[in-house]
Amino acid sequence: MFNTTNGCNINRKFIYFGHNYLTMINKKAGNKIRNYREAKKITREDFADRLGMTASGYGKIERGETDIPLSRIEQICIELKIDLLQLLDFNNANTASDKNGTQPSTDHYKEKYILALERENNRLRKLCGEG
Numbered sequence: 555m556f557n558t559t560n561g562c563n564i565n566r567k568f569i570y571f572g573h574n575y576l577t578m579i580n581k582k583a584g585n586k587i588r589n590y591r592e593a594k595k596i597t598r599e600d601f602a603d604r605l606g607m608t609a610s611g612y613g614k615i616e617r618g619e620t621d622i623p624l625s626r627i628e629q630i631c632i633e634l635k636i637d638l639l640q641l642l643d644f645n646n647a648n649t650a651s652d653k654n655g656t657q658p659s660t661d662h663y664k665e666k667y668i669l670a671l672e673r674e675n676n677r678l679r680k681l682c683g684e685g
Contacts, residue, residue, distance in 0.1 A: 581618030582644045583627075588616040590634045590641070604633050645670070 591601050602612035605626070614620040631638050643666060
């Protein structure tokens with residue numbers, strides 16, 4: 555295992571980006587969830603109810619103050635009728651729709667996600683001296 559200049563520890567089985575990186579991801583995900591919820595004109599209290607949560611517990615998700623389990627992310631995506639890739643695409647603007655009010659296709663997000671994974675894979679290979 556070795557440390558990289560960007561603060562992640564690498565061994566060939568596991569990558570840990572550190573607490574600050576995970577906090578940033580939680581905040582970005584929370585913002586996108588709030589934007590999608592507001593675009594659908596659902597109140598925070600009603601959405602928390604749909605998820606079987608308290609409004610204060612759900613508020614922590616939107617503010618990025620807590621880690622979101624994958625099962626909860628899946629439940630949120632189902633309730634908002636969005637694809638997981640739409641929620642986790644942080645390179646796109648934090649809006650629920652484009653200028654015309656339409657949501658980009660799932661294929662668009664899949665292609666962007668695949669390209670991002672390929673770039674990350676190449677970057678990690680270089681860090682490990684394989685590329």
